[in-house]
Amino acid sequence: MSTVPAILVLEDGRVFHGQSYGATGETIAEIVFSTGMTGYQETLTDPSYAGQIVAMTAPHIGNTGVNDEDFESRRFWVDGYVVRDPARVFSSWRSDRSLDDELKHQGVVGISGVDTRALTRHLRERGSMRGAIASGPDSFSAADIDQLLARITAAPRMEGSDFLADVTTTEAYVVPAVGEKRFTVAAIDLGIKGMTPRRMAERGIEVHVLPATTSYAQIQDIAPDGVFMSNGPGDPATADHPIALVQAVLADRIPYFGICLGNQVFGRALGRGTYKLVYGHRGINQPVQDLTTGKVEVTAHNHGFAVDAPVEGMFDTPFGDARVTHVCLNDQVVEGLALLDRPAFSVQYHPEAAAGPHDAAYLFDRFIDLMSEPRTMTGVNA
Structure with a gap:
């Protein structure tokens, strides 16, 4: 599992710390949650998720890996991915590779180790909002977080978007x-x-x-x-x-x-x-x-x-x-x-x-x- 630190910052200033999952880097988009207990590959390849960071409420993600038959479109469309406990080992006779490897291949910046229950309750109470995932440095200072928050608040909202x-x-x-x-x-x-x-x-x-x-x-x-x-x-x-x-x-x-x-x-x-x-x-x-x-x-x-x-x-x-x-x-x-x-x-x-x-x-x-x-x-x- 990755030991690269990552953070999730919401536009209202709340911060979640975790580890990088998938590609490292930075992504900014509206953050939403999905309550499906299965079908994460179909979620990731659903074009309706363009322009969104998706947080999965199911605690274990990646258990069955990824295969080439269950893609719903030509690629992953999510702008970012948030999970609690990524599978250490994937297991399915249909799987071809791990979800972590596919997220890296598709360039999707993600974060794991997040308390997704707390995140979901926060979004339910305050509404979907813009957010960012950042990973790569050895640590994140208060100044780093402030600069990331400034980029979040300057990013476009979902209202008025056209993809x-x-x-x-x-x-x-x-x-x-x-x-x-x-x-x-x-x-x-x-x-x-x-x-x-x-x-x-x-x-x-x-x-x-x-x-x-x-x-x-x-x-x-x-x-x-x-x-x-x-x-x-x-x-x-x-x-x-x-x-x-x-x-x-x-x-x-x-x-x-x-x-x-x-x-x-x-x-x-x-x-x-x-x-x-x-x-x-x-x-x-x-x-x-x-x-x-x-x-x-x-x-x-x-x-x-x-x-x-x-x-x-x-x-x-x-x-x-x-x-x-x-x-x-x-x-x-x-x-x-x-x-x-x-x-x-x-x-x-x-x-x-x-x-x-x-x-x-x-x-x-x-x-x-x-x-x-x-x-x-x-x-x-x-």
């Missing part, structure tokens, strides 16, 4: 349907995870994954049966082009399904605002109720922003009445939306959910229902 150019694909590509092709879907990549088009392909959908800058004319050239908009990082208030795309899709009554950032973009396309949560929802154990069925599902989340919409009753939009379809049972945050007379809905969480849970996989079937009967909301408001 779409960094995370989106540069070229369109196709994920073919498994078995008989039933539908064609245009998937707008705002930071898509690899499991998402795979889940659609398993249902007979040919998925055309398109850059975030794709024009509506380019979508029309594909003649899709439906349009999907993925998860992604940053402030939805900056996503002007995706919002305009969704409005064009809704105007033409093409079936629409959005997740995560795609849900926030959908909300803004309907004329609703979005706001930053105090500390967000991140992890694979978040309880959500489907208000259309009453069913409660355990879901995977990664969002620091939410749609501002009334949980009860309907609300007006430029495309007719809409309603909230899903809510988080921890805090009543909006987790899903649907139009009542156009084939469009979205959720704030991950129905593809690698590495689980799989309670929300039915949402891909709802999307198929919309494409089967494109002028109804069959399966959404049943």
Whole structure:
């Protein structure tokens, strides 16, 4: 294990001491916590974490190493990584190398030996904030910490951030349907995870994954049966082009399904605002109720922003009445939306959910229902 000292400094002045984990150096970003007990490789490769230092609440990280099959995208996206007790030895028949080695290879600056319970309680009480990890010197003086704090307070906040150019694909590509092709879907990549088009392909959908800058004319050239908009990082208030795309899709009554950032973009396309949560929802154990069925599902989340919409009753939009379809049972945050007379809905969480849970996989079937009967909301408001 590393003996190189490291520190984690928060913008409100709190300091945590530990040891370097992964690459040495310095990183500054918003610091958030994830409550997942497993799936750390999927977390690290989720593009929605761009611009964030992620603290893991599970105490032991790295137990199963890293393999080349479970990457959700082309690389690690976190700006920094905080753990309590990194595994001294990794053990899995699927592992190829240690997490520490992969963090170094990917250039992710991390820290271990941190009291992550205390850190999580601090962030829950005071909210997600900017922070920094620094490692490398033999020790850190008070002057070093003051200088690091000055760099933190000069760093940009998550509000107003836009990472779409960094995370989106540069070229369109196709994920073919498994078995008989039933539908064609245009998937707008705002930071898509690899499991998402795979889940659609398993249902007979040919998925055309398109850059975030794709024009509506380019979508029309594909003649899709439906349009999907993925998860992604940053402030939805900056996503002007995706919002305009969704409005064009809704105007033409093409079936629409959005997740995560795609849900926030959908909300803004309907004329609703979005706001930053105090500390967000991140992890694979978040309880959500489907208000259309009453069913409660355990879901995977990664969002620091939410749609501002009334949980009860309907609300007006430029495309007719809409309603909230899903809510988080921890805090009543909006987790899903649907139009009542156009084939469009979205959720704030991950129905593809690698590495689980799989309670929300039915949402891909709802999307198929919309494409089967494109002028109804069959399966959404049943």
